Amino acid sequence: MTAFILRRVAVMIATALSLTFVVFFLTNLGPNLEKLAKTQGNVRMSDEQVDTWLANRGYDRPLFAKYGEWLGIVPGFVVEQPDGSLRGRCFGEADTLPPGAPRFCGVLQGEWGYSTVFRGEVGEIIAIRLGLTAKLMLWVMLLMVPAALLIGVLAGMREGSRTDRTLSSVSILSTATPEYVSGVIFIALFASSATGLKWFKGTATSAMENATFENFFLPVVTIALFGMGYIARMTRASMAEVMQQQYIRTARLKGVSFRNVVLKHALRNALIAPFTVIMLQFPWLLNGVVIVETLFNYKGFGWTLVQAASNNDIELLLGVSVVSVFVVLVTQLLSDVGYVYLNPRIKVA
């Protein structure tokens, strides 16, 4: 087991390095840097001015050197400015080299860099935004997981019955409704002056400080609905499979009531597969978070991703991708490890 986890962690690190390098490469392409210079400096800069602007800020050096600096395995750059002062990755602007300035300042040293859009430390920004998104996700999970499991178990315990068909149709409908569709429909129905049902608020900006049922319910439901159908269908398939096992038939023939067969014999075994599915849903939930936060103007992690990406804020974007890749890989690992623990029939080498 330990060897398995170690191997997975090694693959995880390799994946994270490759992915951050891809992000680094794409954000550091010529046209993207030019756009960055023009948005941060002056829109009417000439090509030479763009080049000097980039050179003064250390953007014109080789890709691998810059990536190494960001990682913290290559000393941070120090560039002499036209007016004789110094600008460095690790100390900002100064007239002379500050005595206490560290040589390395990358992710390994805990320095996530500086966000050019929000003009602040990337680490702080991500921590705040991630907290807001965690609040959203907590409620999504609390709503989505029990509802999905309930629908799946009820549908799967009598496969092919009328109940099964009704609930399966509901879950098909929910998987066919992406967040930007259900969000729009919900706002139009429950938050617009067109229908007059102003039950909820169409924006969740105020929910960042003070989440209430009125301003937080719609975004939570919008994300939960899309993920719910898939988990419910997987639970249904798993439950239906378990209900066909020999030991269930034995229990029925022994005279155990249907209710007890479902609750005591089938349920535990049927919930192993959905656990994996729920864990693997995280990357998709991240998508939903980005869409819903944009639609409802909730300034969390997904909203930050959109801001960073549309403004080519390189270091913020790298931080965001590290966090999201980390979430994806850790949930994958957890799902594998958890599966082994829950299902004693599976052994890993």
Added chain:
Amino acid sequence: MEPLTWTGALSPLLPVLWTAAAALLILSVLRLVCGFVLAPGEATTHADGTLSVTRGPLELIDTAALWTLCATLAVLGGLLVGGAALGHGAGIVGGMSRQLVPVWLALALMLGLSYAFRRRLGLYGKLFDSTIGVSGFALVMFWVFAALFVSFDLIATHDPLAQSAAMKNEPPGTPYTRMIGEVAEGSYPYFLLGGDNLGRDVFSRMIAGALVVVQIAPLATAFAFMVGITLGLPAAYHGGRLDTVLTFLANLILAFPVILLFYLLVTPEIVATGIPSYMAAVMFVFPIAFFTILLNSRFHTRPRLRTPLLIGVVAVLGWLYLSLISERFGAIDILPPSLDLFDIPGGILVVFVSVVFVNSPTVFRIVRGLALDTRTRDYVAAAQTRGEGAWYIMLWEILPNARGPLIVDFCLRVGYTTILLGTLGFFGLGLPPESPDWGSTINDGRRLLAIYPHPALAPALALLSLVLGLNLLADGLREESLRD
């Protein structure tokens, strides 16, 4: 002119419709709840082999629900048929139904013919045994025909890009007027579903948006399948280092949040560097490779047939490939203009490439899983003993036997691609901002959603119905292919 109401002359049908629909909803919920409380009727077997079931309250609710369902569908059908006959005399619904007459005819013809010959049509014919599958298929074909006919200029009432300042955010059914000048002679007198924030006709844009989706989504999915199959089969069949490397790469792409990938790939700056063109150049090789290997592995024992066949296929596909990737003054400009068949605008190409890129790793994993399972079968061992080549076994023994799950997944994946295209439009990526595709239209409409919901609601419901249709179709296909 008076603005149109929703149903016009057919409005007496509306109370009937609402009553039937409400009754249906209440009965369905009641049936669901009672299903857990009440016991179903007892079935007894008689001596002569017949069965009889006692009728309890559950069966009563079932029958009532069936009748209300029939009533609802009948009223809906009446609204559509009556609307098609009366035109906009029957309000907005009538006007839309009249515009959609070619679609109704094509749909009726196709479903009727398929139903008549369903026993001779294989898996497709079996689809007609499942209500869910047929309703999904009808929904999908509705949009396919709508896209087909709108490209012949049949359904849309106005130009999807033409603006009229007098029609900004007007509600559904508003008569068409212009701020400056007169309305052109013979143009459609109403904006059936109202105007959007630039005064464009929402109905025409919704129908025109179907064309964008129906053109891109199935084709992109087919490309993703060819990439996934060409890489997934050898990964599973040979295993070893090839499998390790390919699986790592696939997991790498899958670990990327899709939206981040889109934001990194689908920007004008990246298009300017030519990266999407190079990616297209790599990815579009796969179909050529796929067909070449497919035919070569089958016919290599008959060089007389194989050689001309391969030359023909490779020449045609190669020419298409070169025309596709070669763009004048673009990143790759290899083909002289006289030979270049078509140019794909950079925006569409990058959308296409990134959707294929996102989908192929998942297809790869599915194909790999299926092939790992099929590889151990006896007929594969038999083919190996016969001395067949590796590619022959993969493409002509393993692949045909994995087709059932792959067809089902194809339907689901077209739906997923539709959702991805909508996501791209929703973030304003790739497609031009005035494009009528559903995602961009929802993005346009969402800013004023709380006051004027109709411009965003129409494309949202359209997208929902198409994806729902594809999911239902996949479900029906799965059920029927499992029954084999």
